[in-house]
Amino acid sequence: MTDANENEQENLTDGFNLVIDALKLNDINTIYNVPGIPITDLGRMMQASGMRVLSFRHEQNAGYAAATAGFLTKKPGVCMTVSAPGFLNGLTALAHATTNCFPMIMISGSSEREIVDLQQGDYEEMDQLAIAKPLCKAAYRILNVEDIGIGIARAIRAAVSGRPGGVYLDMPAKLLPQVMNDKEGGKSLVKVIDAAPKQIPSQESIERACEILRSAEKPLIIIGKGAAYSQSDVEIKELIEKTGIPYLPMSMAKGILPDVHPQSASAARSLVLKEADVVLVIGARINWLLSHGKGKTWGENDKKFIQIDIDPKEIDSNVPIAAPVIGDIQSCINAILEKIDHTWVQPPAEWTNSIREKVETNIARMAPRLENQNNPMDFHGALGVLRDVIKERPEAILVNEGANTLDFTRSIIDMYQPRKRIDVGTWGVMGIGMGSAIAATVETGNPVLAIEGDSAFGFSAMEIETICRYNLPVCVVVFNNGGIYRGIDVNPTEGEDVATTVFVKDSRYDKLIEAFGGLGVNVSSPTELKSAVDEAMNSGSPTLINAAIDSSAGTESGRIGNLNPQRQMKK
Numbered sequence: 001m002t003d004a005n006e007n008e009q010e011n012l013t014d015g016f017n018l019v020i021d022a023l024k025l026n027d028i029n030t031i032y033n034v035p036g037i038p039i040t041d042l043g044r045m046m047q048a049s050g051m052r053v054l055s056f057r058h059e060q061n062a063g064y065a066a067a068t069a070g071f072l073t074k075k076p077g078v079c080m081t082v083s084a085p086g087f088l089n090g091l092t093a094l095a096h097a098t099t100n101c102f103p104m105i106m107i108s109g110s111s112e113r114e115i116v117d118l119q120q121g122d123y124e125e126m127d128q129l130a131i132a133k134p135l136c137k138a139a140y141r142i143l144n145v146e147d148i149g150i151g152i153a154r155a156i157r158a159a160v161s162g163r164p165g166g167v168y169l170d171m172p173a174k175l176l177p178q179v180m181n182d183k184e185g186g187k188s189l190v191k192v193i194d195a196a197p198k199q200i201p202s203q204e205s206i207e208r209a210c211e212i213l214r215s216a217e218k219p220l221i222i223i224g225k226g227a228a229y230s231q232s233d234v235e236i237k238e239l240i241e242k243t244g245i246p247y248l249p250m251s252m253a254k255g256i257l258p259d260v261h262p263q264s265a266s267a268a269r270s271l272v273l274k275e276a277d278v279v280l281v282i283g284a285r286i287n288w289l290l291s292h293g294k295g296k297t298w299g300e301n302d303k304k305f306i307q308i309d310i311d312p313k314e315i316d317s318n319v320p321i322a323a324p325v326i327g328d329i330q331s332c333i334n335a336i337l338e339k340i341d342h343t344w345v346q347p348p349a350e351w352t353n354s355i356r357e358k359v360e361t362n363i364a365r366m367a368p369r370l371e372n373q374n375n376p377m378d379f380h381g382a383l384g385v386l387r388d389v390i391k392e393r394p395e396a397i398l399v400n401e402g403a404n405t406l407d408f409t410r411s412i413i414d415m416y417q418p419r420k421r422i423d424v425g426t427w428g429v430m431g432i433g434m435g436s437a438i439a440a441t442v443e444t445g446n447p448v449l450a451i452e453g454d455s456a457f458g459f460s461a462m463e464i465e466t467i468c469r470y471n472l473p474v475c476v477v478v479f480n481n482g483g484i485y486r487g488i489d490v491n492p493t494e495g496e497d498v499a500t501t502v503f504v505k506d507s508r509y510d511k512l513i514e515a516f517g518g519l520g521v522n523v524s525s526p527t528e529l530k531s532a533v534d535e536a537m538n539s540g541s542p543t544l545i546n547a548a549i550d551s552s553a554g555t556e557s558g559r560i561g562n563l564n565p566q567r568q569m570k571k
């Protein structure tokens with residue numbers, strides 16, 4: 001045989017196949033994408049290889065889906081986009097994932113380096129790597145086919161190790177058709193071993209934390225979405241129940257323990273934040289969502305903070321932390337649990353009883369409002385029945401965005417299981433709705449109830465076509481109060497334009513889904529709402545319910561109106 005013949009018989013592989021093989025080797029089997037040059041064939045080949053490739057109508061929504069997938073599974077959710085405009089559309093979601101500490105990888109096709117770097121005007125020319133860098137945890141570019149295995153391994157490890165976050169992976173168009181020897185290609189792939197290694201806290205830090213915890217007269221535990229992400233549900237429950245310490249879940253930590261748990265201080269939030277003397281924070285940043293740990297919210301007394309986090313840089317970010325515990329939540333809590341033995345003294349009854357009383361009073365005060373039958377509904381009437389929907393189906397995933405719609409839903413709807421609530425996260429970003437709903441059911445198989453402000457819904461509304469296309473068990477309820485915060489603002493000039501926060505009156509969002517074969521329902525009373533949602537959740541078919549809400553029911557910015565710059569001069 002001649003050399004030439006030998007070459008002809010050499011088995012080759014290419015970039016397309018190696019990307020697919022590398023992802024599959026690492027158990028990444030679902031891709032959230034929008035096709036186009038240069039990744040159309042990659043998506044096709046992924047699907048042909050048995051991966052699930054879900055195509056979206058806008059990259060931002062595909063990106064939010066990937067971010068949500070990361071939060072729910074502890075594996076990086078993967079979003080794939082075309083170059084420049086597709087890349088930029090996905091970037092908000094990549095930054096959102098990073099901000100929220102969710103592992104995600106955004107793979108974008110890109111134009112040729114030689115042309116981009118000389119700025120010669122290529123198709124969709126953009127220096128994507130440079131733009132992505134400050135907005136994600138890590139950014140890599142793979143130029144050579146032999147490096148695909150290593151590149152994908154690095155991306156996975158960067159996304160999930162330590163504090164999770166978003167990773168950008170740049171794949172120039174030329175990479176994908178590059179060929180190499182099949183066997184060598186196979187060898188170049190990397191199966192990532194122990195992608196998010198345990199991080200054991202120092203014994204010293206555990207002792208310091210326990211000493212402070214024991215000294216507390218009014219202890220409080222705050223659990224955040226990092227705790228939910230860590231899937232340490234059993235350990236967290238044991239810690240809370242063994243110590244008898246009241247706890248406060250942050251929004252997406254609701255359900256780690258059922259919200260109806262006797263130690264939940266949710267309905268006495270102001271009281272516990274003000275009065276606690278020792279606060280154990282688990283997987284939550286003491287950022288704006290906790291009023292930075294200071295000011296009126298936190299009262300006058302001296303407080304000591306114990307903080308469990310995987311990222312040492314988080315410590316002392318807003319207030320001094322008396323006892324930092326650095327490690328993964330599971331290892332940290334296990335280490336603390338070892339110290340909670342028979343000598344542990346339950347918190348003073350005076351403290352726990354005062355919280356219980358407050359909780360009961362507040363819940364009792366709320367009860368009649370949740371039963372009101374106003375037509376059109378107010379937020380309380382509508383949420384009173386939706387609360388039962390989740391109570392009856394604790395495995396359902398609740399997606400939630402809006403302003404008033406968000407705040408009322410968060411405080412009214414009890415969650416019963418971990419990682420069943422997905423919302424706007426650390427940025428309070430509108431637009432996570434449909435992407436999150438899609439990923440939530442795709443990743444878990446569970447049904448989804450999405451409670452959406454009418455403005456919030458608009459940011460990702462076109463994805464209801466995606467929901468119908470894949471026939472997903474998603475029930476979207478649009479809280480239609482005719483605008484941003486409410487629908488009654490007026491244009492002060494009495495000009496032709498309506499006020500800046502107001503939408504078309506009496507719109508019928510339910511009609512949108514009918515265009516794609518889904519079920520649309522229009523309701524204006526709690527009874528109608530309940531039966532429409534029950535039917536949707538029972539059928540598992542794509543449904544959009546337009547819930548007419550009193551257009552004067554909301555308040556400016558919901559519960560965070562104080563964050564609006566206060567005008568000194570009013571004209």
Ligand code: ADP
Nearest residue numbers: 163224225226230250283284285309310328329
């Ligand atoms: P929330 O918004 O619910 O208050 P944040 O997103 O502000 O929560 O905080 C989550 C925190 O959890 C981050 O500081 C992150 O570093 C931390 N974290 C995430 N995963 C883990 C883990 N496995 N172990 C320890 N800390 C974690």
Ligand code: TZD
Nearest residue numbers: 402403404405428429430453454455456484485
């Ligand atoms: N754009 C993005 C991406 N995120 C945002 N948070 C906003 C704009 C500003 N914004 C809010 O903070 S809430 C909100 C906007 C536009 C919508 C509130 O209206 P809604 O909810 O209809 O969704 P309610 O129930 O009417 O308050």
Ligand code: MG
Nearest residue numbers: 453454483485
């Ligand atoms: Mg609204």
